[in-house]
Amino acid sequence: MKIDREALVRRHNVEQGSLDPRSPVSVGNGEFCFTFDLTGLQSLPAEYPVGARDELSPGTLLGTQSQWGWHSIPPEQDYALSDSTVLYDSPRGPVPYVDMVGGIVDGRETGTAKGETWLRANPHRLDLGRIAFTLPERDNPGLAPEDIEDPHQVLDLWTGTATSSFTLLGRAVRVTTACHPDRDELGFRIESAALQHGLAVSLSFPYGSEAWHNAADWTRPAAHGTRLEEVPASGSTRKWAIHRNLDASGYQVVVTGSGLELEQASPHGILARAADGQDVLDLSVHFLSTGKGDCLPRGTGGIGGAGAGTLPDAGTTPGSAVVEASRTSWPYFWKSGAAVEFSAPEDPRAAELERRTILSQYLTAINCSGSLPPQETGLVCNSWRGRFHLEMHWWHAAHFAAWNRTPLLLPALRWYASILEPARQTAKAQGFDGVRWPKQVGLDGRESPSPIGTFLIWQQPHPIHLAELAYRAEPSRELLEEFAEIVFETAGFMASFACPTDRGFELGPPLVPAQESYESTRGTASNPTFELAYWQWALRVAGTWRERLGLPPREEWRTVADGMVRPKVRDGVYAAIDVEPFTIRTDHPSMLCALGVVPQTDVIDPDIMRATLADVFADWDWDSTWGWDYPVMAMTAARLEDPETAVDALLLDAAKNVVLPNGHNRQTDSLPLYLPGNGGLLSAVALMAAGWDGGPERHAPGFPAHWTVAWEGLVPAP
Template sequence: MDLTGLQSFPGAYPVGARDELPPGTLLGTQAQWGWHSVPSQQRHNLAGSTVMYDSPRGPVPYVDMVGDIVNDRETGTSEAENWLRANAHRLDLGRIGLRWLDHGTERPLDQADITDAEQTLDLWTGVVTSRFTLAGYPVKITTACHPYRDEVAFRIESPALRSGLVIGVDFPYGSEAWHDAADWTRPDAHSTVVGVPMSSADDQGTTAWPVFRALDNSRYRALITGQRLGVEQTGQHTIRVSGEDMDPGAPDVLDFAVFFTPSGDGDCIPRGSNRSTPAAPQPGLQATAGYGVVLSTAGIVIAASAQYWPQFWSSGGALELEATDDPRAKELERRIVLSQYLTAVNCAGSLPPQETGLVCNSWRGRFHLEMHWWHAAHFAHWNRVELLLPSLRWYSTVLDSARQTAKAQGLDGVRWPKQVGPDGRESPSTIGTFLIWQQPHPIYLAELVYRANPSREVLEEFAEIVFESAVFMASFAHPTSRGFELGPPLVPAQESYGSIRATVANPTFELAYWQWGLRTAAAWRERLGLEPVEEWSVVADGMVKPRVIDDVYAAIDVEPFTIRTDHPSMLCALGVLPQTDVIDPATMRATLTAVLADWDWGSTWGWDYPVMAMTAARLEDPEAAVDALLLDAGKNTFLANGHNRQTDSLPLYLPGNGGLLAAVALMAAGWDNGPEQHAPGFPSDWTVKWEGLAEAP
């Protein structure tokens, strides 16, 4: 929302484009299920982008790109590649903003009309209160989102409601742009129809107007509800909401809610994906006839939010730094609190989130599985494992396609994709399809769930995901006279080596992750009373050790060995991961020192700073851990609302928030076989109070 508590000034909150297009906007409305695909004149498939690469197993097909990505811009890509990368894309479900109605003519507000603006998000209730003066009229707007339904509610209090202040709801077409979820240039490509209004069964005068949306094969509804509302369609894709026959003696108040929902067959969920089970109706909701939904009012939505968030803050983990003298402690605590809120809102749904969550699109709204750990692992560390479970369960819905990818490459098990929508279809890429560090992520996340709830039910639910991941990992590693090696081809977590993907081998982090992941999967078989898989142990025990040059770990095992840009991912091998046989702590300590000395901070990303903090903590250098978390660098910026800003095109970056929470939890609660002391990752002169945090592996 903007400073009006709605979406009244979309142009004032831009999201920068990565090509020569107009900017997008931060003011969108998105849901887990809200996806769309632009029809293609020809049936595109990944076979058209397949390129054969030499590997130790012989020629292997990879979904590559004819074009390339240069300075974050796609160049020379084919029509088929562009379509496959852009579809399905996440959809902006509707824009809700204030407008003036003057003698029958509706116009947007002018920013100059707004003065004395003050806006507060109450984290305890999740309710936003916006106060301002609009063309001389005082205005107060209360905004809330229902915790269990895709429903947003507004209470507008102002005498301006009697002088032409109304609400406009606009509906766009889906956009294939990298940075935008809305295309306003194709009004004839979709339809918006207001249905027959219906009344609630509670005799309270609540009425709902269903708005039916059709975009090619995608369907959804927006249900506008309230009492004494005027709702009318004033344009092809525009709805006006106003107060109807406001009694001269009645308060100057307009309450309404908008409930977005997929509409059954042909809805916005691509075939083959899952949908989270809807929660049971909350107290006070009344059933309606005809559409199989329940009606609520603005008051009910606001009350539901105010009931949910105190429960959130009163459960899970907590950390307090108030008594610490270091002036940086207050800023770190601010980031911790706001990151908990932002990740709970954006990262706890039925799908792994896109890197900008439900705020705005990046990479067309498609999510990146190598980032899933950074979005979600912290939920387990903060004793909120129930917020991790929905997205972890998604992997079971794409097992078949992941198995087909592995089989096509002559491998066993499942190979998890990188950049996908709900159906799990890979995107053509010169980098993404060559990444492997997402492969052990489901093992790690499932292990965190088991540590939180060490039950047979957890083991049985996620066994297939864990075991099939491990089968691929053992199959992918190939034996040599040195031991088991990884690649080529591949691209490590540090993507600086994408141009030499055909020759890259043995990245430091991935070697350690392979050993840890296979041993963890073996432990799952033992817990279930199953026979061990000998191959897993043979591969794990025989992994080659990473290359060391000048007493520090190189990033990869071939020239140029280490490029000092992008992620310093070799640090993850003892930081994100616990101690493994292939990593020497003294060498990793020298590697951390070398990274801190001269890494190109401008090329880093927000989660790199938690990486350095976790590595420093495990190496028993808590001062360096805190320094890393609060390093003064552009990509380590946390705005007033907690967003980890990266660039104009990435005005928020949730992996930075999630990584911060994972690092802080490790620093406070410690890790397996770590120092037996309170808050071992914090300096001894910091006063750290915590409860409910889980020890890291």
């Protein structure tokens, strides 16, 4: 039965009639994103807080962010990673690792040296500006929640547009908000008689922030510059350029509209008003990188409009033109790729899982499909200062290939080529071949000091895994050739990192497994269960890539893969690592990834993994888990042919498995959304619906038999 995709998507539109401080909505295109409140703008930022992980004031969820918009605060002196380098004992002798003099306790940095703080915080992602309603004639011009009466907002997922209506000053206001699919441009159509009774739109611009949770610093007006200039435009359209300068960074904001007046009301504040007699404000706000400093030219990622036909361009009503471009492009997104529809009248879990699945597709498209690997909070707000974590890239992006939207995966995968040389130097300095990928980075790919991140190894196979998923979805020699160097150099490091012993090839020490509870034992930890299986599988995939390209095999890769030691088994279940403390029952139950995220390998016994899954379900500290742990359990249960447990895992009642009305996977006050949870869910749903190599022949093998699961376009998992 063919799925009615429009009906499927639209029945999960986000509709709100009151202010939910956790659940604003966003429009975006993968390279750029705008998050807004019930007014259709960012008028109430204090009502949508991001909790601080330090003593600073809270940030806000209402961000305006891009893949290219970064900033660095000038350092007091030149800081180098070498200042934080420590020699660790390994089976090969002393090996240098970038460590951290200070520590991280309960997520808070303590005793961190100035240089380490700067290196961890710069470059940081920048909030490009706030667009809000204002009443400039009032003593306090900003809007308060009590100013907004009878609010009603609908985010139409099918068209990527939001309509917000409310009453202000006793007058009805209607706002349409959209983002252009190919440009970092917002369109607004504001309809209200209040525009002739004091209502205006403000554009405000902050300085960059080194805070963990906040992309904007509003306390340093003298540290940056904002200049307004009217520029030539055609017909009745008027156009202004706002020039922004922040230390070595810079960008422009172009505002275009008809019947529009702009003025610079403060050093970093611009007012936009409707011309006399106008009760409609139709404007576009286009953010443009100048390529200056940390602000790089716009990438080629994002949902774009490919295949959607000719998109409208700005004319006399530029805001409406952006809205129309969104309405043209988004249906193409939903009609392309895959779709899944659930029905189980006696099981309410089906409807909830369908809601989460639709909203996760939208959120990952606008936040995770750009030209850089995403930060864990995407383009909504900052976490870890906007720097992205390469061990999380699989969770953000693997599903694009599974859902037959490989073009949304490739731009960020191509970014690895830009950091091949520094990654090669890291491997060389430690005595290894190939490239060692960093962990916590900005757009420059430079590692951050950390007592955890630089010791992680599970991000190393990710580029191989992502490239293989892309090839399975769209096999071509061109794709093989484009990513061959990334795949082969990654495998070169992995083979040389595995240490030959009398038992076989071993991993570490030092290392920290994906389950980061072992930070304090990083100098002795070895042979984590997940990483052993991932090493074997990825090295064999790299060998297959050489065969596909007609290249001779690399015998050392095969030798290492065939000779990986088996994981530690204690009391009939897999331990996390093979030395004390063996298994700590907090954080990620990552040993489950060894048969779930990773297909069946020689080193994993399905019966032992089945017992391990039951052991985790019986007694794990759920409060310490993360949003992607539930898809992990689901994929493991599915591959073990236990569909009831797979669905139970995806919808487990746990604090960090909450999915808000807007679709975001909330974790904590300081981490109010978590896109790896959304991406992980999509990967799990694809595997459970389309199956996997060597899996059961029945339809939707990962779902209970009494569910009706319709799907089309999915790519079976390895």
